[in-house]
Amino acid sequence: MTGSTDTDKPLRLNGGQALIKALEMEGVEVVFGYPGGAILPVYDPILDAGLRHVLVRHEQGAGHMAEGYAHATGKPGVCMVTSGPAATNIVTPLADAMLDSVPMVCITGQVALGSIGTDAFQECDTTGITRSVTKHNFLVTRAEDIPRIIREAFHIATTGRPGPVLVDIPKNIVDANNPDAYFDWEWPEELDLPGYHPNVTPSIESIEAAAELIMAAERPVLYVGGGVLKSRGAQALLELVELTDIPVVTTLMARGAFPDSHELCLGMPGMHGNYTAVTAIQRSDLLIAMGSRFDDRVTGKVGAFAPDAKIVHFDIDPAEHGKVRTPDVSVVGDCRISMELLNEELRTAGLPGSNPDRSAWRQQVSGWQEKYPLTYEQSKDGELLKPQYVIERLRDLSPKDTIVASGVGQHQMFASQYWEFNHPYTWLNSGGLGTMGFSIPAAIGAKAGLPDRTVWAIDGDGCFQMTAQELVTASVEKIPVKIALLNNSYLGMVRQWQSLFYEERLSEVHLGYDVPDYVMWAESMGCVAFRVEDVDEVDEVIAKANAINDRPVVVEFRCHATENVYPMVPAGGSNDDLIVDPSQADLLEADRAADRERAEAIEAGAQA
Amino acid sequence: MNRPGDLAHHTLSVLVENKAGVLARVADLFARRGYNIVSLAVAPTDDQAFSRITIVVDVESAPLEQIVKQLFKLINIVEIQELSAFDAVERELMIATIEASTDTRTQIVELVNIFEGKILAVSPEAITVSLDGAPSKIDDFEALLRDYGIRDLQRTGRIALPKMDRDVPVLRAVSNS
Structure with a gap:
């Protein structure tokens, strides 16, 4: 027998198989996702694929996990969800990744091509909705375009100024039962992006x-x-x-x-x-x-x-x-x-x-x-913990290359201020969009990418309640992240603004210490959980938490409710009008008075 | 009312990939960044892979440079040229239906002849005319027709190409080419 061998024969794949193969070709190791109707055909070839799928508990979690993975590893994060509500649920992480330039590829299922525009079940205009929160997006209309579009999506997401790219895939072109969904696999050598030339090398x-x-x-x-x-x-x-x-x-x-x-x-x-x-x-x-x-x-x-x-x-x-x-x-x-x-x-x-x-x-x-160093007043006997103190102890008792993820609010600012960051890619947070609930899924994504590193999420009680369900994901998928929950029973940053700029008229910011019971909640999700109320217990519990490597850990630190973040520049104010910690205010006032006197003296001298 | 000939207006000739949704991306960018579009015309070029969008923008609303840079970030945009009236050949088409009684019809026909326009249809009470030319010429024609009573009027928005044998600044937002 002469002529062609098996390897010369074209590889005949359907769109769903081609999508998974294209992800493998791009070196994808982890996909954070959630199946559903329109994306179902793609979840079948996943069973045979050489990549890990992490089943999240809410699509927003999949998006933030992909972001956390990308922040920590430098590789593009990948998430995959179905059409309609799943696509709308992932809009927040896309916007987050857009503002923070996070390389991410998001694959969404879509109703069959013939149903697009008919208000079909779980149909939404995903590419329309996500146009302004992605660097680019694609609606694929032919199965044979999948390899090229996936390659282009990864190229766009990771080059130039990185960002999220969404690929919307109608069900019929990935459907194993549709003869038109089959084509001869070919991995494109060339990209077809005549309008995309990032400016890499400066003049x-x-x-x-x-x-x-x-x-x-x-x-x-x-x-x-x-x-x-x-x-x-x-x-x-x-x-x-x-x-x-x-x-x-x-x-x-x-x-x-x-x-x-x-x-x-x-x-x-x-x-x-x-x-x-x-x-x-x-x-x-x-x-x-x-x-x-x-x-x-x-x-x-x-x-x-x-x-x-x-x-x-x-x-x-x-x-x-x-x-x-x-x-x-x-x-x-x-x-x-x-x-x-x-x-x-x-x-x-x-x-x-x-x-x-x-x-x-x-x-x-x-x-x-x-x-003017950063400063705060340590809590007195019988008072609850100072969040700054908790972060200092976490910093000093955890490995030097610990990855820290934070939510959004006071705890985020305290974490950025009081952690000592000596390594790149150890800080994950939502800077541009300010997405509450970012830290838990982002920490899980980072730990999935770098399983040997210690990953602490520093979270607030408001944020925790937005995405805590992903701790179930962490338990089931054996991704042992650690959560330091700084529970001050308030939406702390909003309370701070109301205290400073709304005459202490606190409106809708009190969440309460006891409901939910965070320890019971964490335990019910398969985590080890601790509650710390006393300064003397802080070190011991952190040490215990750091020693646990087989399950997620949640430590609830009960924190002082009225602590403010200083220094602070009021929104829209000049940086020259920085407000420092109250203990430094007199010193700064004296300095500013001396500066004014000096300026006046110079002006008087110039006039004379 | 501002007209495309005003000084604050600039004409951008934008070469884009001829793909579904590209016009929506451009329009969406203008909307979300708060830029005003004065007129917009779009059609495929001689190469079916590309379309040309001619956009007249109101630059009082944002610096032109920022508009061009933001536009160029759209992946499907291949090239952007700013065309000033001195560097470009500009054309626009207008069709209009004008009230025209037997008394006034000959006056309108005379105007159409002066402007080298065309008469497309005539009825006992009205006349439909067309005129193509430089936008300022169409402005003048429209102003003269207004006295007779305009029933319906549609302008295409301007289209433009660079004049030949002149250097046109190519604003590719690429500094190292």
Whole structure:
């Protein structure tokens, strides 16, 4: 016998088999999903596939798990749900991933092509609904397009500025009983994306111009955002800082991109940033924005933000340049590649030897650090726990490379402030969209991707009640995450705003300590659960929780109900009007009075 | 009322992939970012794989550069050119049905002849005319017809192509090409 062997024969697959094979070709190891009518045909070939499917308890959980997986591993997160309500349930994670530039591919089932537009059972216009919350989306109309579209979806999700991509797949083209759903499998060599060309490598002119401003600056600050992490640029950033000796602030999306333990790390800027980070930006003469986007939670009142600073903006997304603040130098490109080129340019120019003398600036900055550290008052005997204290103990008693996921609210700000982030990709949170309930599913996604790491979710009681059902997923799927539930019985951040800006008229923010019983609830979901009310018990219970590796753990820390997050810039206010912890307020008032006197004296001298 | 010829208006010639839903993506972007569309025309190019959308935008509502950059983030958009009136050949088509009694009909026909328009249909009380040309010419024609009474009027929105043998800034939002 001569001629063709089995391997030459075209592989005949239906759309559902092709979808799973395409996911395997993309190297997908975990899919977070939930089956249902329209996606049913795809769940049959999953039984034979070489990938893990994690069965969630709500589609929103699948989306946030995919995000947590992507944040922690750097690989695209994948989720798969059915049509209609499942698709609408996953809109929130898509919007979350869109605002935080998280690489994610979401596959949704759709009613059969012939039924689209007829208000069929579980039909919704998924591509229409998700158009503004995805980087791109596809409605597949032919089975043979599935391999190419899946490849394009992963390419778009992971390149350029990353983001979520949705692929909507009508039931009939994945249906094993439909002869038209079969085709000869072919993995596309070429992509057909004539309008998609991310700007990866910056122009040499822009790098030279950036280097020139950096070398001339007297009071520079590196304003580092999530783009540094997305581009895997932490090492290049460390080299840049060591070359230039420039202090660094890391935004909420960039915690861990630069080690907090480094003497040049000033911490987080913004609404709840620490005094030094906020004030250094305000007084700087050059702000090097590295993969950051001048978010309103960082800038406060834009007109008063870093008023004396020239701006060098590094970002891969051209639309971020000049969107909020017009840069003096615009470097459009991947942050890691841009920093590598910049470092080379600076070395050629003689750095680190030829740095200008910035000792006055360094002294000023370290003076602020000494005067205005983050601070809180420890609880007195018989009082409930301070959330800051719980986070400090968790930080000190957990492994150094622990991954921390947080929800949204006071606990998120405390976690960002009081955890010491010394490793990239150890901080998962919902920065842009501010999605309550993010932490539990995100932690599960991270742990699914990195099973050897300790993963703590730091959650509030409001957030916990939004997505706690995913702890069932964690138990059943044996994904042993740990949850530190900071229960202060309030929607704490809303209560804080009502206290400060609505004359303490508390409206609809009290949740209550005792209902639900979090320990019973956690145990019923298969978790080990503890309740801590006393400062003396904190360390012991954290140690116990850290020793459990076969089941999820929930520790309910009963926290002080009226603790506020400081420092704080009131919404829309200038960063110059930062409110510090009450214990530092007199000192700051005296400093500000002295500054005013000095300014008046200079003005009087100028007039004379 | 603003007309497409106003200075605050800019014409963008946007080459897009000829795929389902692309026009919706463009329209949706303008809506969600708060940009105003003055007029919009869309049809396939000579290559069936691509369509050209000619959009006249109101730039008072947002800087043109930001509109172009946001548009270019749409995956199906291949190229964007800004066409100023000096660099472009612009055309628009209007059809209108005008009140025309036996007394006024000859006056309207005269106007149509002056503007080199066409008469498409005539009835005892009305006359339907068409005119194509530069948008400002159509503005003038429309203004003159208004006195006779306009029953119905439809303009296509402008379409435009770059004039030949001139450099047109190609706003590809790609700095390194």
